[in-house]
Amino acid sequence: MLQKRISIEETQDEFLNRCGEFGFKDRSSLVRAAIDQLKKRFETQRLVESAILYSELYEEDSEIKKLTEAAVDGWPSE
Numbered sequence: 137m138l139q140k141r142i143s144i145e146e147t148q149d150e151f152l153n154r155c156g157e158f159g160f161k162d163r164s165s166l167v168r169a170a171i172d173q174l175k176k177r178f179e180t181q182r183l184v185e186s187a188i189l190y191s192e193l194y195e196e197d198s199e200i201k202k203l204t205e206a207a208v209d210g211w212p213s214e
Contacts, residue, residue, distance in 0.1 A: 152163040160166040
């Protein structure tokens with residue numbers, strides 16, 4: 137496992153010191169879980185933004201609509 141040196145605020149240190157109250161065995165496991173959760177949140181946000189962009193493109197492009205409708209026609213096959 138890699139080790140990193142970081143700077144945190146005093147209130148953040150106080151929170152980390154209470155890691156056992158939140159079910160974590162140590163401060164490092166709490167930090168790793170927080171980073172993983174933040175990473176998932178950012179990934180989800182990117183997916184939502186991408187879906188919105190594709191939706192906007194779909195609404196503006198009649199050729200894409202025709203292509204999609206042709207591909208969906210008869211799908212799923214029985």
